Amino acid sequence: MRNLPSVDEILNDPDVIELGADFARTIIVGKVREVLTNKRLEIMKKDKAFTREEMKAQVAVEVVRKMNELSDGSLRRVINATGVVLHTNLGRAVMSPQAVEHMANLAGGYSNLEFDLDKGTRGSRYSHVESLLTSLIGCEAALVVNNNAAAVLLALNTLAAGQEVIVSRGQLVEIGGSFRIPEIMKLSGCRLVEVGTTNKTHLRDYEEAITENTGLLLSVHTSNYRILGFTHEVGLDELVQLGRKRDIPVMHDLGSGSMLDLSPWGLDPEPTVQQSIASGLQIVTFSGDKLLGGPQAGIIAGRKEHIEQMKKNQLLRALRVDKLTIAALEASMISYMANDPAETLPVLSMITRTPAQLKEAAEKLADLIKQENGRGALIPEVKVVETKDTVGGGAYPLQELPGYAVEIVTPRDPEIVSARLRSLKPAVVARIQDDTLLLSVRTLLPGDDRVLAGLIHQSLEGTSI
Numbered sequence: 521m522r523n524l525p526s527v528d529e530i531l532n533d534p535d536v537i538e539l540g541a542d543f544a545r546t547i548i549v550g551k552v553r554e555v556l557t558n559k560r561l562e563i564m565k566k567d568k569a570f571t572r573e574e575m576k577a578q579v580a581v582e583v584v585r586k587m588n589e590l591s592d593g594s595l596r597r598v599i600n601a602t603g604v605v606l607h608t609n610l611g612r613a614v615m616s617p618q619a620v621e622h623m624a625n626l627a628g629g630y631s632n633l634e635f636d637l638d639k640g641t642r643g644s645r646y647s648h649v650e651s652l653l654t655s656l657i658g659c660e661a662a663l664v665v666n667n668n669a670a671a672v673l674l675a676l677n678t679l680a681a682g683q684e685v686i687v688s689r690g691q692l693v694e695i696g697g698s699f700r701i702p703e704i705m706k707l708s709g710c711r712l713v714e715v716g717t718t719n720k721t722h723l724r725d726y727e728e729a730i731t732e733n734t735g736l737l738l739s740v741h742t743s744n745y746r747i748l749g750f751t752h753e754v755g756l757d758e759l760v761q762l763g764r765k766r767d768i769p770v771m772h773d774l775g776s777g778s779m780l781d782l783s784p785w786g787l788d789p790e791p792t793v794q795q796s797i798a799s800g801l802q803i804v805t806f807s808g809d810k811l812l813g814g815p816q817a818g819i820i821a822g823r824k825e826h827i828e829q830m831k832k833n834q835l836l837r838a839l840r841v842d843k844l845t846i847a848a849l850e851a852s853m854i855s856y857m858a859n860d861p862a863e864t865l866p867v868l869s870m871i872t873r874t875p876a877q878l879k880e881a882a883e884k885l886a887d888l889i890k891q892e893n894g895r896g897a898l899i900p901e902v903k904v905v906e907t908k909d910t911v912g913g914g915a916y917p918l919q920e921l922p923g924y925a926v927e928i929v930t931p932r933d934p935e936i937v938s939a940r941l942r943s944l945k946p947a948v949v950a951r952i953q954d955d956t957l958l959l960s961v962r963t964l965l966p967g968d969d970r971v972l973a974g975l976i977h978q979s980l981e982g983t984s985i
């Protein structure tokens with residue numbers, strides 16, 4: 521411990537002095553203190569002796585490493601070779617080039633975010649995408665908030681705070697560990713009334729549960745699971761009829777709200793946002809960055825009187841979206857106005873890629889890896905294999921998408937290679953299956969294949985067979 525260098529000694533190390541050219545002194549001093557504290561703890565634990573010079577060098581190197589790490593930022597690009605299109609841990613939906621461009625144009629300058637350019641007076645941020653949404657969905661009004669959890673919270677709080685909300689027991693979903701219908705219900709100030717059973721809920725269950733305190737009938741799309749076998753849920757149409765008869769609004773939390781029917785591409789039919797609205801219900805909520813293929817956002821669509829009430833709710837201020845989200849959503853919705861969103865929106869183009877296209881892409885990736893192969897590092901086996909991809913993001917939980925991957929039998933433990941791939945820039949996230957590395961091509965973006973081939977070799981450098 522006596523040999524532990526002082527803060528000043530470390531600050532006088534030539535490499536640490538050099539940091540001064542790029543970073544503020546207070547931050548460097550803070551980092552030096554942090555590293556010295558860690559070193560002290562390490563010495564106490566290990567009971568190992570170091571000379572003062574050794575220790576000075578170790579601490580200085582660590583300070584330089586940590587400062588560089590800090591200034592690089594921790595958020596970085598990842599090549600997704602998992603074949604999971606809406607990968608929750610990898611940022612969910614990839615946005616379209618149009619959305620990215622629109623955001624970039626608006627981010628670095630001023631905009632009419634809350635300014636009415638016609639009148640020269642104050643405008644509303646909520647006005648921008650609303651008419652696009654109402655035209656596409658066929659509803660009276662729409663409102664965009666931070667995410668779908670916020671959309672459900674705001675809608676429940678506005679429509680039924682202090683009242684009872686009836687939900688089927690088969691629909692009390694949990695999404696990603698942090699969104700649970702019973703918890704959101706509590707937060708919104710509503711009282712949850714569960715009806716039916718896990719596998720069967722009938723219209724009479726809702727009917728019998730209605731009291732003078734009932735504020736809302738809620739249907740939740742079980743987007744991330746299915747109850748199979750001896751089951752029954754009440755359809756939206758029936759629920760809407762019941763709501764009409766008893767004068768109670770009906771809300772549908774659709775979650776992975778799709779605006780495009782994906783059944784022509786072989787996917788199971790899922791309710792679209794338009795169908796949900798067409799059933800005559802009052803409010804539907806869904807995510808902007810699941811099947812919709814836009815930015816993280818929650819979209820509330822439906823009757824004008826209810827949406828107007830939500831716009832007046834103080835909660836909205838806390839849940840509101842920023843200009844970049846509005847810009848990205850606007851550009852994404854414009855893609856739906858044109859005829860082929862499946863071509864412009866990456867999420868939809870990935871889901872709808874045909875096996876033939878995927879096979880071709882996998883063959884190209886395998887070739888690129890083999891070309892790199894000739895240059896140095898050796899990979900014993902690279903081959904194109906069939907694989908099963910998934911939509912992810914809690915959508916289509918039971919459906920597998922037939923895809924293609926490049927299978928690599930690595931000379932060393934695939935877990936080690938996989939960890940190395942994750943440490944590169946860009947990082948690569950791949951699958952491991954039967955002791956081989958599997959690179960699914962469905963989720964690769966244009967140009968990723970060439971970069972990926974190089975990174976595969978980088979990850980194997982220094983390995984012998």
Ligand SMILES: *Cc1c(COP(=O)(O)O)cnc(C)c1O
Pocket residue numbers: 667668669670672693695699740741742743744773774775776806807808817818914
């Ligand atoms: C995904 C989902 C949510 C939560 O949406 P976020 O945009 O992640 O906040 C809520 N309800 C359902 C049914 C969902 O599928």
